[in-house]
Amino acid sequence: MNDPSNPDDPQAGYGYIANDTTKEEIFFYHSDHLGSTSYITDDKANITQYDAYLPYGELLVDEHSSSEDLPYKFNGKQFDEETGLYYYGARYMNPITSLWYGVDPLAEKYVSTGCYVYCIDHPIRLIDPDGTHWVEDNKKGLSGEKVLKISNKPL
Template sequence: MLLRLADERPRYYQCDQIGTPQEVTDEAGEVAWSARYKAWGEAKEVISEAARKAGIRNPIRFQGQYFDHETGLHYNRHRYYDPNSGRFICKDPIGLAGGINVFQYAPNPISWIDPLGLHCILADTDLV
């Protein structure tokens, strides 16, 4: 994946088997941003001094979700996800069609994803 900022220099996402960004590197391969994740997606960011000065921030988190700095929640297209609890904060908009537990994210955060916030699927690691 590619990240472009106002300075037009490319940055590259280095993701794990389920699409979670682990690092953002510059064109020289230097790490500008990295994160360590707890099991359900809570991230601890590490930002290099050069990246901080350049204004490099990465809003993409656990399995491609958008991180909301104001709430600490992850936006997952149809609803918000709480990485501290490992659950969505509102009911599944498709009701029981998404499963009997309408707040569940996935049964296993290592091999399952819910890219739209509607129902979880087994990650196809050949595509990520």
């Protein structure tokens, strides 16, 4: 179960208590199929933030009805306003250039894909939960190897 007082562990549908507000407010994340925060509501179910993204995580729409700008955006990852990068754990991703900062830790295992390419260029269908390997979605948890085989088949 998610602890809303711990902003380091946000989960869709669970609460988040902002640390930098004068009064204790609880916000709830509502994510899309990639785990990206689409809507944020307050404890009265009012929409306080709406975000829409381009395929690699660049913000297309960022609307707020409150002063609170919650840090978890594309794929539910923390967005660093200062650098403009998302932190995935193993490395950072630039949503404008669609590239990782840092070589893939599993680059020797998957030599046919680029070391800096995000989700073998399938950002609408695939996610990379920690910056080391891609999966089809959070629930299925397909390995990168299986997804590569699937993605090479004609539709």
